Amino acid sequence: MEFLQYFGGVFEPTSFLLLLGGTIGGLILGATPGLSPTMAVALLIPFTFQLAPTQGLILLGAAYTSTVAGGAVSAILLRIPGAPANIATALDGNAMAKQGRGAEALHISFLSSGIGGVIGVLLLIFLTPVLAKWALAFGPSHLFWMAILGVTVIGSLDSKSFVKGLLSGCLGLWLSMIGYDDIQGAQRFIFHDALTGGVSIITALIGIFAIPQVIDMLAAGREKQNIASIKVEKHSFIDSLALTLSSIKSLSIGTVVGSFIGLIPGVGGQIAGLLAYDQTKKLSSNPESFGQGNPQGVIAAESANNAMVGPSLVPLLTLSIPGSPTAAVLLGGLLIHGIFPGGDLFDNHPEVIWTFINSMLVGQVLMVIFGIAVAAYAAKVAQVPKAIMASAVLVLAVFGAYSVQQSMGDVYVMFVLGVGMYFLEKFGFSAAPLVLGLILGPIAEANFIQGSLIANAISSPAQYFLTGSLNLVLIALVIASILWSFFSTQKENRAKKEANSL
């Protein structure tokens, strides 16, 4: 309970103001398409030069947590996820918004973010020594199987057609291989100079989600009755709270999957939301309702992507290994102040590190409060005429894609992918599996190659990838996931046929 004595530090005026500012700023940046949590945190580093170590970290931590949650706002209202972590939120969140339940979707999204986030930070506080060993247990072969496990989700994720879902996933996997190969340095599929840097996930995310929305808004033409993009009816906060708290199953799946994925260095939180969403759908009594505005989908996805934040700091704080790009930036923030993460961090700088962790707990609560306040203004966003919304999203998408790496090539890639995705979606292909392929491709490939190199040096690849209890558990999960999607599609098809014959 050592951490309790450092709560005072969080409520010192400067620290608390920074926490407040970081949370509100993070929510806004997170809700802006094209600004990822990593970017938001990196942008704040220069500010922390001027601050004391504790205060600098509070600012970074607050921004990290709230950008992840803020990404849900545009995911729900516009079907444009602010970050890869929010893709799964867009699936059901936006469907809810289209039914006029936007305010409710925002409420439950922030509430489940807060709950997942608090549990994640509590895991960080109480279980760090145990979890640190776990984080290291994952070598190249295990990460490879983790990625394959993610790939098996592709077929069942947000798709009306099994073939087209898999095909979308393959397209994403292929897109991820464009550019210089990271390990060997060979050039692959570089048809145009804009592709030398490859297709970055953030760029692709902006194009694939934002541009089809723009074109869809244009498709409404000049019709007066189509002014409102979506309808947002007022919704009682108490009802949302009751719904969230009663969704024990989705919350637990989200939190467990999120904290587990966050812990493993190199997988990153980008897929936590999607995996939790898929699990919840598979274990639900009516999986067909997912994608049609089922609040459970939002709860699972958002609790997962915020639960991931706390555990993702375990390898960073105890072993000095940043598990995700955002954690890498946080490491920079620590080092700048001469604080070296490692086993004795909690002994050498207890006041800094506990104040930082406590501020993340308080930050989660602040994030929920301000997030709910944002939900009240959601109706205003929905009243923006389509012509303005389309133009605004276009300009934001172009600026966002450009500012990731200040590269015009990224803007071209973003636009081409976006227009392509619009037409593909109209013919039954889906965006979510494509992005999942894009994220998992490099993880699977790099770990496979690395694993093979190591295996060739010590034993045979078959032995390296197929033996050992962790490998076997992961392989079993892969097989179970494939069988499950296969049988559930069969069941759905049969149900559909019966319905048609009636």
Place this chain on the structure above:
Amino acid sequence: MKLRLIAAATLAAASFMAAPMAAAEYPERPVSLMVSYGAGGATDFQARIVTMVAGNEDYLGQPIVIINKPGAGGRVGWNWFASEAESDGYTMGAYNIPHFVAQSIEGGVKYSAASFEPIANWGADPAVVVVGADSPYNTIEELVAYATENPGRVTLSGAGLYVGHHIAALQIEKATGAKMAYIPTKGGGAAAMKAVIAGDVVAGVNNLSDAFRAREAGNVKILAVADLERNDFLPDVPTMKEAGFDVDNSSVNFRGVMVPKGTDPAIIEKLAATVPAMFENARVAKQMQAGGSPMHIMTRDEVLEMWAAREETLTELLAGLK
């Protein structure tokens, strides 16, 4: 009325046009610094520290903004810098020697030392050999003895192909005559270090600055430094030469700033005069020391000399190793 307004606006906008700018007024707006590695990596982190006082009137008087263009061991960023970056002085790049020279010798990229104009060097980070804290090897001799008896069995992790770590690994193999398996990782030095700490590999080649911190945290043992002299951060760790293996300082990672070829000589001159002074700032030195990052400030002329020397030794080394 409206027409006149538009005309006025056009005029106003035209005054922003990219007219040839007098170097005396340079810089008038923030300057970008391209780093070819990801945010949070050693190069990115050091670049952010050494440029933090750029806004002072004594130096540039304008802030320096870091842009990350990571990918393929730095090839993506340097390709962009050589072929697309504007040579107006507002886009600078961070270089890593021997990485970009080795890559240009190996081929398949759009740059060579002749594509860039160095401004100044800020740091030198030697490669070190690390093993996990619970590894059975306590000296470089023990590790090499094992590698000699078991050819190809010792796996060495490093940040990629044709980067400083790879050069060091190649030199170690050549000097010791022991065959080892170099494992390039995706995700830079941090991923290579993780592989060592987690025991995925037998040993690793990594940056001195990162290894120093990992040792402070009790995660690794550092067996040797691939440099000519022992390092101030690690006075107890022998050099490869002391251990009897002929490995020189070719793999030491020199970091500094450069601009693309074709930049106005007056601007280069101005930068070459102010940037080394900026690196010498007391606050910069303090932060670099606190972060465990060895500094090594060199002026433009010294860097030009160092580039030429490195190109020669690396050409020879890589030709001999292929």
Place this chain on the structure above:
Amino acid sequence: MSELTANTDDSSAHDALNSTDAKPVASRMGYLIPAVLVLGLAGFVTYISYTQEPADAFLFPRLISSVMLILALWNFVRAALGKSKVGQGIAARVWLRIVPGILLMAAFVFFAAKYFGFYAASTAVFFLMYSGYDPASHLSVKSWRRRVIVTVAFMSVIYALFTLLLKVQTPRGIFL
């Protein structure tokens, strides 16, 4: 769906991307064209993967492109048999509406942004797109005034966010 759209006959363009109950508007031919295009792409990617060197670096692309080719063939057969009718396709009226917008966007992204400068091009495109798709009168001075004000206000926000706060250096063309 909401009442707003339920009584327009425009549901195909307007509906949720994932609503399954919308009736397909495209013919069998309409589904065949994308299937052929995807098959073509898969074939092309497979060809490149198996012909380019070094083979080591193309191990994964070979694997993925082979799977993709098989799936694309399967998809093509289904489309040819008229079995696959997921997604609603695009109605002719929708084509007429989106094509000018897409052309405007393409001109902006591929040409104007760099030639005229990021801010000049964005301002112009925002104004043109908003005006072009605005249902309000195109004859009244009042609605034109509103368009100018909204454009200027939005671009000021963009400037504050990207240039002042994030210090992004945008490309400069003839103008800013």
